[in-house]
Amino acid sequence: MVFSELIEKSAREKGSKIVLALDLENHEERLLTRAIKILRSVQDYICAVKVNRQLVLPLGLYPNVKTLVKEAHRLRIPTIMDAKVNDVGHTNEAIARNYFKVGFDAIIASPFVGWKGGLEPLFNLAREKSRGVLLLTYMSHEGAAEGYGQTVMDPVTGVRSYMYEIFAKKAIDWNADGIIVGATHPEKIVEIRRIVGDKLSIYSPGVGTQGGDAARSLIAGATYLIVGRSIFKSKNPRDAAKGVCNAVNQPMSM
Ligand code: 3DU
Numbered sequence: 001m002v003f004s005e006l007i008e009k010s011a012r013e014k015g016s017k018i019v020l021a022l023d024l025e026n027h028e029e030r031l032l033t034r035a036i037k038i039l040r041s042v043q044d045y046i047c048a049v050k051v052n053r054q055l056v057l058p059l060g061l062y063p064n065v066k067t068l069v070k071e072a073h074r075l076r077i078p079t080i081m082d083a084k085v086n087d088v089g090h091t092n093e094a095i096a097r098n099y100f101k102v103g104f105d106a107i108i109a110s111p112f113v114g115w116k117g118g119l120e121p122l123f124n125l126a127r128e129k130s131r132g133v134l135l136l137t138y139m140s141h142e143g144a145a146e147g148y149g150q151t152v153m154d155p156v157t158g159v160r161s162y163m164y165e166i167f168a169k170k171a172i173d174w175n176a177d178g179i180i181v182g183a184t185h186p187e188k189i190v191e192i193r194r195i196v197g198d199k200l201s202i203y204s205p206g207v208g209t210q211g212g213d214a215a216r217s218l219i220a221g222a223t224y225l226i227v228g229r230s231i232f233k234s235k236n237p238r239d240a241a242k243g244v245c246n247a248v249n250q251p252m253s254m
Helices: 003-014 031-045 053-059 061-074 089-101 115-128 163-173 186-196 214-220 237-253
Strands: 018-021 048-052 079-085 106-109 132-138 151-153 160-162 178-181 202-205 224-227
Touching: 003 132, 018 031, 018 237, 031 053, 031 061, 031 237, 048 053, 048 061, 053 061, 053 079, 061 079, 079 089, 079 132, 089 106, 089 115, 106 115, 115 132, 132 163, 132 186, 151 163, 160 163, 163 178, 163 186, 178 186, 186 202, 186 214, 214 224, 214 237, 224 237
Parallel strands: 018 048, 018 224, 048 079, 079 106, 106 132, 132 178, 178 202, 202 224
Antiparallel strands: 151 160
16 A cells, blocks of 8 residues: 555544654653653544654664554554655665664655655655655745745746745656645645645644644645644643544534
8 A cells, every 4th residue: 555545544544634743852751651652642633643853863763763663553553754855865765764664654855855866766765665755845934935935947948936836746746645835834735735636645734833723724725734742742632632633623524
């Protein structure tokens, strides 16, 4: 099963479009125990879990991150590694190989490095191992406008486009499994959804703590919502996850 089908199935079974961003801080004691505890407590309200380097660095891939990924799979939760891969081809491939080896189902990469000698080897590896690749297309923070929001000119046609429009089209050409567009920019989600149609899922981070609105992002065209601190930092992560889940399920069923 390809990653887009895996997460779609999980979302259907759980009745949730929420991807938990498990960005625990490394000064917390018993980091792995806490990560697993949170994951178990919210399991009914999430369709996937996303881990980034903030957690991988203090935990280490072996055995801790591998244990975490294994636990997620035991709970039938797909796993995404938010590595934002952004280097030349051979190291991109090696980085992805390490993450796939501990079991991650998908990896996030940056399209700024391009295809040839950039992301091509990573995509080839992902295809070989039946894993997914998600591409950043418009990030959630304010400074995203400086990179993803700049206008660039095609040297052949002279046509000017926004960087994010180009990235959205590349994501289709490269056969990515989804793209990331910040929930803090619903107008960008609308525009990008127009470009990708139903060819790609849109993952939207920035809900809650960063100011993005869950229901608004889905109405704008997001497929999945990436939510971190407003769930795991709350007193009761399970209730918080349930709250976001219910809030987004309501407008969808109206
Ligand atoms: O703001 P939150 O705590 O809900 O976390 C958002 C997560 O999504 C976090 O893991 C961050 O690394 C990731 N992310 C963005 O916030 C913005 C992006 O454009 C891409 C990923």
